[in-house]
């Protein structure tokens with residue numbers, strides 16, 4: 434009888450998800466041994482992605498001013514967090530940041546906009562931007578712009594948008610405890626519209642928002658049912674002024690178990706260590722690279738992250754390699770690109786000051 438870790442690895446290598454009991458054991462089992470669990474999750478990760486780590490850079494092109502009430506979000510109408518609010522950035526600003534991301538070795542450039550969702554007119558502006566960014570930098574372009582239907586998705590799909598991010602965030606049963614101005618089904622429908630219009634989907638979750646382990650399982654299995662190729666796993670960042678704050682559950686081990694669970698349920702998907710990586714995994718971040726094969730560098734929507742150089746060092750010191758383009762080695766010393774005084778992500782730095 435093989436041990437529970439080898440059994441999980443065998444199943445995942447055969448693209449068979451864990452049973453509900455196995456999944457609950459991964460998150461809550463008192464007798465779980467973390468290193469064998471990480472090693473088991475590494476097997477399907479290695480099968481599909483080797484030891485490579487895909488680097489994503491986020492550009493928060495519109496911040497705050499959102500009519501929605503997502504309790505974990507500093508941009509929501511119910512947050513009193515001291516963020517710098519701004520309307521959509523100019524194309525010049527967006528291209529300048531894309532240039533820096535491309536030079537820094539980013540495989541994907543993610544545009545994020547606050548708000549309920551884009552109008553048809555806004556979708557057309559974004560489509561034009563996406564076409565030009567792709568032509569200029571050759572990076573894959575992702576967009577996170579809220580709820581949309583077929584009309585907007587068609588415009589973006591025809592412009593060559595590579596991926597649409599729209600996180601389910603938590604289980605259906607837990608959703609209304611987090612957000613009341615739109616529904617979990619609105620998010621499922623947005624992902625369906627993207628797929629119908631030829632856009633790959635990216636959808637993940639946030640843990641640490643008072644959800645149960647059963648809620649984490651539910652969203653993990655739903656993302657599998659939706660065949661989601663890219664799954665960001667966020668760890669709640671307790672922002673002063675947000676209604677949804679720290680539920681006390683997030684230890685580095687809980688975060689690592691959740692990453693392993695998402696890998697076992699979705700063996701072929703790109704699992705990303707996303708928001709809250711630095712503050713919640715702390716000294717164990719590099720262990721997260723065993724189940725996860727991608728991460729964000731340079732910061733998040735309203736909070737700072739570790740500099741490029743530190744993150745690249747963490748990846749390479751742990752024996753993994755940075756995937757993607759660009760001579761990122763130049764970005765290692767001192768957070769500044771060789772020969773340039775440009776600081777990466779000054780806007781996030783300003784907000785966090």
Ligand code: SF4
Nearest residue numbers: 499501503506509547
């Ligand atoms: S998560 Fe998106 S929709 Fe929700 S409040 Fe934040 S910006 Fe608005």
